[in-house]
Amino acid sequence: MFTELLFCKSKVFVHCSSKADDNIAGFLLITRDAQQTALDATLTWIPEKELDKAQINELMRADMQLSSETRSNGKSRVKKEVILQALYIAWAFSIKVSSIYSIQFRPPSPSGWWFGSVAINSKNLREQDSIPILFFHDKVCPSTQEKQKQLSKSFDPFNGADIYWGANDFRDSLLEIVDLKQTLVDPTVWLVNATMDDLRNFSASNPKHESQGLNEPAAQGNKFWDVVDQAKWNVMSKFADLTSKSTNKMANMFNQHPLVKFVDKHNTNPYVKQILANPKVQEIQDDFDSAKIYLAKWALGVKEQAEKYQTTNGLDDTYRRLLFNELGSDGEDVNLTDEEVNVAMQRSHPLTKQKWDSFFDSKGRLVITVQEVKDFIFHGGVSDADLRKDIWLFLLEVYPWDSSLEERQILEKTLRDSYRANYKCKWEYRETHSDEDEEAYWHDQVLRIEKDVKRNDRDLPLYKYNTEDGNASPNCQQAEPLADDTLDNDSWTVKNPHLQKLRSILLSYNIYNNDLGYVQGMCDLLSPIYYILKDEELSFWAFVSLMNRMERNFLRDQSGIRDQMLTLTDLCQLMLPKMSDHLAKCDSSNLFFCFRMLIVWFKREFEFGDVCSIWEVFLTDFYSSQFQLFFMLAILQKNSLPVMQNLDQFDQVLKYFNELKGSMDWSDLMIRSELLFVKFKKIMDILERRSELNEYTLLTADGNVITETSAITADNSSQTNPSLATDNLKQLLSKKVVIQREPPREKHSVR
Structure with a gap:
């Protein structure tokens, strides 16, 4: 029986003692069985000496293939017995990726005095004792040597990239299957599927680190915050200041030059004016002015980048002091703490696909609390639109938080069928009502909906062009965005398929909630939902959920x-x-x-x-x-x-x-x-x-x-x-959604 091989690196050693002869070479593997989630992936290290020649050759080929810049589309596999061997061999180990708490990547010495190494920290203390530190012997690893040759051809000494070593491939492979976050406290330490509390605790702006002196446990002196600030970010600002001083020094040196002194002293002399008018002299002067401007702009750019980085990473003391001054204190009883301000400011950990997937087990059920998930969303947001689609279906209660993947699939089919059978078909095949007032009311609702749909978010690409495919077409009269006066004209019909779906959803909601009907502004609420989901049926039910809490904004009596x-x-x-x-x-x-x-x-x-x-x-x-x-x-x-x-x-x-x-x-x-x-x-x-x-x-x-x-x-x-x-x-202290319903609509209700 085989298992999928996600990563393979040869010549990864365990150093059993200080003697080089005792070092044991082995393979570092990441594997996953079919149908397993990223959380079920397994990290294994197994000595070469415990493998037969055929197994070694197979893994060596996989190492070269997986580390290549142009990976083969075919999946690499390895026999599961190789992984099982790691459970019974001295120094070998096998650990689930979900059991790893953090990994420390210690790069090799540029001079070759020490090997690069990886220290894996398990959440299970018993398991931790069986995991040795792994050393990457890059000079004897074929895949690393090959990649170093490739990189040397395109080496750029000014791009600021770290020197490549074997563990880079290991880290990159982990990034594809788990959420891996580098800590600011120690850049060599990366957290695996970290909780929001872990991310806060290991952030350089964490007040716990600020209040703890370096003598606890290291040495007395400045607070951690001050050390980080002085050691990293002030360097850039001071360097920029130094550049400014250098610029001033250049100016002073220029002004002290005998020729410059002579010019300043005799600048009214006609002969001196004639010299200054010489093209060569002007060229020198222009070059000097250009150099000063360049240096000034460069210094300004460095400062701006330093300030931008500080603000982005919550390290801006000026902003922190501003918040304290404006919001921090209103007397002895109501003060904000450093920790509360830091929690609010730390919004630099958006949800990624890897992090989101780590919240679910193999059956698609949450393995953490709903409040923990919401903490990530509240303080970090969502990293991309594709992931936002999945998350909004939970936030808008289309999917229950305690459901499994299979239950959600069944529920989705039921909701799609219900939308088409119970709501959409009722207005698509609607017969004329015998009551003239009701018929007039329905037509008025349709006109209101169409008017708002035509004006909806026309600056967004999805809704911009009134063409049958929603794209700009040179052969179509409506290929260009519609002007405001055109939008007010009721003579044109909606052709854009996405605008048509907005219309369908709002008409269907009118059937679903006939008491409320359509009120201006409801299209504004639907538009972002559909833009993200791009699915008519699911957008309808997400809109229904949103309107449960927003209906009170549109009640007749306000x-x-x-x-x-x-x-x-x-x-x-x-x-x-x-x-x-x-x-x-x-x-x-x-x-x-x-x-x-x-x-x-x-x-x-x-x-x-x-x-x-x-x-x-x-x-x-x-x-x-x-x-x-x-x-x-x-x-x-x-x-x-x-x-x-x-x-x-x-x-x-x-x-x-x-x-x-x-x-x-x-x-x-x-x-x-x-x-x-x-x-x-x-x-x-x-x-x-x-x-x-x-x-x-x-x-x-x-x-x-x-x-x-x-x-x-x-x-x-x-x-x-x-x-x-x-x-x-x-x-306001309650998390329970406030719901207010429109009372039953009377026959002569006027909106």
Whole structure:
């Protein structure tokens, strides 16, 4: 019986002692049986001396084939008995990839003083004892030697790439089957399918490392943060400063030159002017000026790259201090900790396909908690659109989190059949209604849907061209994007197949939820779902799920959106009291300017890709099922200073927030949203405790009970006044989705 060979490297040694003669050569393999997931892949090392000549030749061929730049399409295989041998041979070992916690890659010495090595750390302490350190003897490994020859032909000394060695192939093969993350604390250590907590703990910006001096356990001195900052990122900035100083020094040297002094002293002399007008002299002057500009731009570029790297990796102290200054403290009771700020800032671990696959077992069931998955989505997002399709089907509850792959396949078939049989066919083969009012109502719904579909996201390639295949066609009248005046013209029909599917889904939803009908804005909610899924049936059910929570935004009496606006007003009064007071002076205390943003979840304020990232954070319900209110609060907080300093009228405030479209950084706002929620929860906890102490009893001398009001609430202006903890605010702490339904539609309902 054979198993698939994913990786093979020869001449990987175990050093049994300090004597070179005791070194044992072997093969390092990664194998996986058919139908197995990446988690079930096995890592094996087996000595050459335990294999027969035919097995060695077979593995040597596989080594050369798998390490080649042009791999064969055919799959390499190895007998399973070779893998089983590793369980019974001294020094040999076999371990499931899912059991590996981390791998340390220690590259070889450039001078050849030591071999490159790999140390594998297992999650199982007992298993760890049986795994030796592996040494890559590159000079005797045919595949490594061959690859080094190939790379030497295209060697570029300025590309900054690390020197190639045998373990690079091993690491690259692991990257194809598992999620492998390099730690910032020690770049030689890579985590295998790390949890979000592991990624935080091993990040250089982890407050645990910051607060721990280097003498714990190493040496006393600066905090870890300071050492990392000085040793890595300040070097670039200082180097840039040095370059600037060099530039100034060049200028000073130039100015000290006798000829320059002579020119400066006699620059009004006509003979000197004639010399300066000489083309050769001007050429020298231009060259010098160009050199100074080049060096200045180069120095600026280095600084910008250093700052960009710091910001990208959450290492920007300026940004950190800014968050602390704006959000960190409101007194002794409500402070943000270093760890809370770091957790919010560390958003650099997006979900990859390998990481997502590592969450499921061979039957397609989750092996970690749903909250752990949502932690990755909330703090890291999703790396690509293809993966986003799978994740959104879970977030939008099309697939249950506790389902297996087989159950999801059965469910998907059932949902597709149900959509076509129970909803789509009812309007496709709809007969004229005997009631004229109902017939008029249906036609009005169709017109509303078609009008919004025609105007939907026409800047996106999927919806841009009104052609039968959705692509630009030179022979078609609608090959060019439609202008606004054309969009308002009802005479043209929808040909784009994707726009047609949006129309079909919205008409089918009208059948599904006839009480609600179609309301402007619903197409805005459907568009991202279909854009990601590109599947009519699944998009319908995902839209149904989204509308379960969004229906309250479209109720006839507007009670659902009004409740959110009232909650946001309470939240602003509690968290941003100065901003709230100022808005009241501007006749904007009702926060009317937030209405459009909330009703379609900021769909029209951000770029389409950013909207998808924002929505998947909201859909996790990680902190609250109404996290969109904290995102809105973050927008208010971020803009509070310019509003309070410059605006004093309702029209000014409305215009200011309406013109924020396309100018906001969603990632910064999401960090602020999280910190605002953390701070809000602390305040609510304090309010709850003080509410419990608000009334207490005192026994009088004769034993009577007297109820008094606690002095704690004497100051009504205090942020921690228990009376501020309204029911609306308490509901924000819940992860349960708030659902409000449209009551049954009456015959003469007017929308």
